Amino acid sequence: MxxxxxxxxxxxxxxxxxxxxxxxxxxxxxxxxxxxxxxxxxxxxxxxxxxxxxxxxxxxxxxxxxxxxxxxxxxxxxxxxxxxxxxxxxxxxxxxxxxxxxxxxxxxxxxxxxxxxxxxxxxxxxxxxxxxxxxxxxxxxxxxxxxxxxxxxxxxxxxxxxxNAMDAVTGLSGSGPGYVFVLIDALTDAGVRVGLSRQNSLVMAAQTLLGAAKMVLETGEHPAKLRDMVTSPGGTAIAGIHVLEQKGVRAALIDAVQAATKRSQEMGKKSHG
The missing domain is CATH 3.40.50.720 (NAD(P)-binding Rossmann-like Domain)
Structure with a gap:
């Protein structure tokens, strides 16, 4: 080619x-x-x-x-x-x-x-x-x-x-690595908070996100189904997920993508002006 x-x-x-x-x-x-x-x-x-x-x-x-x-x-x-x-x-x-x-x-x-x-x-x-x-x-x-x-x-x-999808693309995948770096940094801090060394905590956090992303792409399964496979009744994962839902992490990520998309639209209008 x-x-x-x-x-x-x-x-x-x-x-x-x-x-x-x-x-x-x-x-x-x-x-x-x-x-x-x-x-x-x-x-x-x-x-x-x-x-x-x-x-x-x-x-x-x-x-x-x-x-x-x-x-x-x-x-x-x-x-x-x-x-x-x-x-x-x-x-x-x-x-x-x-x-x-x-x-x-x-x-x-x-x-x-x-x-x-x-x-x-x-x-x-x-x-x-x-x-x-x-x-x-x-x-x-x-x-x-x-x-x-x-x-x-x-x-x-x-x-x-x-x-016409480019502003939304910018909000999700264009700006997305920034959101993921925040998540990795926060999970690393969490590991340190519960007694892990920062170096080990960082590797564990980053590899966990990488592995989870790869599972979504390679299995083709819905993320909710894969989440259900991790959450056993009364177990540790569901206790953690409960806190994420309580604190509005899902809504915060949706808001982040919306805000970045809106900003991309504003910048596009400026470059036309």
Whole structure:
């Protein structure tokens, strides 16, 4: 699928690094098929040293070489990047943007009649367990979607949704690692409170969340059914769950996702204004 494709990256930050790592580990392409552009020579030297990919300070060279062009830059500078690449793009170049809050409408207003895929990944792509949601632009076909899905599946799980779901996606999976880190930190404190060392407590808390998440994904069972398997009559787990329900943990998590979704909507309106 990606055999003869050249993949370009404009911006070589953490997300670009994670994606390149995943793409190469999955043997989707060879290092010589990847070209990375950045304004920092230090970053480019790091990418060459780590992955053996091609690097350049020239946006023009990157755009001209790429069949698939990733925009892995901060939203604040995306407009300047779009202005720079617009006159250089071939109509067949597939553009993939991970700039948060930058809609397909904004991208298509600058990159006319170009196939565009907007992606909202989350930070665990850095360890190959990301959750990425793709939305296809008006000129991106099914084949384009499958191509980008394959790339993001190399660093976790990926699904295609309508763009109007992106604020909700940001509220749940985009911001979600933040909520989970709070849970891990709190469970670690709890372990210390009941006499465990902080180091052991942290490993137990993090691995417990990882294992529970894996059970949900791999068994396909409803979380409530899996919870019922842990809660024996009059046992320890149900005593703990009773307290969680009493303290409104479930409602607090729902409220957190709602608040993050609302904030994403507000930020989107600001970027349009």
């Amino acid at each position: 990606l055999k003869n494709k050249k993949i370009g990256f404009i911006g070589s930050g953490a997300m670009a690094e994670a994606l390149i790592d995943g793409i190469l580990k999955a043997n989707l392409v060879t290092p010589s098929q990847i070209i990375v552009n950045d304004i920092s020579q230090n970053r480019l030297d790091h990418m060459t040293g780590k992955f053996g990919v091609l690097t350049t300070l020239s946006i023009k060279d990157t755009v001209k070489a790429a069949d698939i062009l990733f925009l892995t830059v901060k939203p604040q500078i995306i407009n300047g990047v779009l202005d720079a690449i617009a006159p250089l793009l071939s109509p067949t170049t597939l553009v993939v943007s991970i700039a948060a809050g930058i809609t397909i409408g904004i991208l298509e207003s600058k990159l006319v009649r170009i196939p565009i895929v907007r992606v909202m990944p989350n930070t665990p792509v850095a360890v190959g367990e990301g959750m990425s949601v793709l939305a296809l632009g008006h000129y991106a076909g099914e084949e384009n979607g499958e191509l980008v899905l394959t790339i993001f599946s190399s660093v976790g799980r990926a699904i295609i949704m309508d763009e």
